[in-house]
Amino acid sequence: MSTEVSFRFLRLDKMQTLTLEREIHDASYKSHHEKGVFVGSVPLLESYIDDIDTFYVRQHISIDDVDILISIENSNGALETGISSIVNQFLKHINCRLTVAFH
Numbered sequence: 660m661s662t663e664v665s666f667r668f669l670r671l672d673k674m675q676t677l678t679l680e681r682e683i684h685d686a687s688y689k690s691h692h693e694k695g696v697f698v699g700s701v702p703l704l705e706s707y708i709d710d711i712d713t714f715y716v717r718q719h720i721s722i723d724d725v726d727i728l729i730s731i732e733n734s735n736g737a738l739e740t741g742i743s744s745i746v747n748q749f750l751k752h753i754n755c756r757l758t759v760a761f762h
Contacts, residue, residue, distance in 0.1 A: 660737045663730045666711050667758075668699035670724040675699070677731040678718070683710045703727060703745050712752045722731060733761060 669691075671679065676688040676697045685707070688699040701707055715725065727749065729742060746757070 660735055660740050661732045662742060664703040664743055665700045665728050665730070666703050666707075666725065666749070666753075667701075667726050667728050668715075668718075668720060669696075669726065670720075671697040671699050671718075673697065673728055674742070677690055679714060680713055683707060692753070703743075703749060705745060705748070708749055708752060709743075711749075715753060722753070722755055725753065726758045729757060729759045731759065731761050 668675070668679065671688065676699055679686045679688065679699045679701075683701050685704075686699060686701045688697045691698050691730075701711055703711075714720075727746060729746070731740060733740075
């Protein structure tokens, strides 16, 4: 079983995506075809907490337009897994919604 955790910006415009990629090293984005916006994603690592927080504040992003995505790939049938403590640390900075995806 593997778990990946990322912070997502769910409603970025094109200029914000370019700024995100320039300001945060491992940031990426993809187009959301139904909504006409971009979804930006940053691996949730301790080294990126301040960068994510700064981008969030400078871009005036709504708390409703961000989340923490916990992606769990369960290839061995395990019934439980631990989640990195980085999630708890980060929620002290931006207390946002958690989204869990199972693959």
